[in-house]
Amino acid sequence: MNTNLKRISIGLSALGLLSLVACQSMEQGTGQKASANLEPRSGSQTKGEVIFVWQGSDVLINGKFSGLKPNAEQGFHVHEKGDCSAPDAMSAGGHFNPETKAHGMPNSGMNHAGDLPNIKSDANGNATYTAKLHDFAVNTGPTGIVGRSVVIHRDPDDYKSQPAGNSGPRIACGLIK
Template identity: 35%
Template sequence: MKRWMFLVLTMALIAVLAACSGNNTEYDGDEEETFLEEESEGTSGSSQEVTVNLMDTNEEEVATATLTESESGVNVALEGENLPPGEHGFHIHETGSCELPDFESAGGHYNPTDANHGMEDPEGPHAGDMENIEVGEDGTVDTEVTADMVTLEDGQDNTLFTEDGTALMIHSEADDYETQPSGDAGDRIACGVVSK
């Protein structure tokens, strides 16, 4: 009887030790690193969103731009109405000011790298140069462009939140992507300050 009891206890002890040794793997930090990487990917600047209201020279709101950080730069989703039909230059300007009568207070294009204007200039473009927008015959626009040389992150190179601020501008004509200093895009017809 004692032998049988000893055998049962020995078998139980072996089973317990075998179960414990299966979970006794060394931790090398990979799991925590993976968790931190996934967490940082989910909380990077991609969640930041900035809304910019653009006003025309009659102080009427004609467009709203929603700016979001992405891996390729800042996406600008633009929706507007009561704008002149056709193709228009659309830029980020170097000063966060939209004073009437002509929005000249916004300064030139945002150009922290001191480049030439235009995507077709070999020494360009300005960080604030973007693709033209197309306004429909009904005066509306609903489009998205990417400013791939700027960021919404504070303290980074080419941030839109500079000491002087920045502004979005719609021009009366199309940007030809090469004429200096602003693409021959005509008058400034709508302006909005980029702010948090």
């Protein structure tokens, strides 16, 4: 009987190790994609499209925007709620922050998961956007952004003011799906 208990124990240990490896692999992406179409809010003309692609532990973000303030920077964040219904986009809630960290510079380790680099517009108020971040996943899990919203703010994020970088009113919002 002692031999049978050892076999059961070894089997359970192997199963536990296999479960641990499976959980770790869920933190890695293999090309999962999500996108959002941003529509104007707060009386702006700002709109755009953003695509998120999960590759390994990084998420590649690409976007195209128009109707921005020319030659300027605008704050850009993933927000906690997938609701852009309010005229001022306040229905999107605060920044996505599953680890309850302070607001800060993206990829610094001292930031909300939803803190993204600012958008930089050209002389015509248009912008293309590319960033690579690792604080969130492209899924619906606890660190996932699918079902949340992405918001453009009128002013640049200063990456230090709490709780949201002093980036002003929300001028565009889109549901991430």
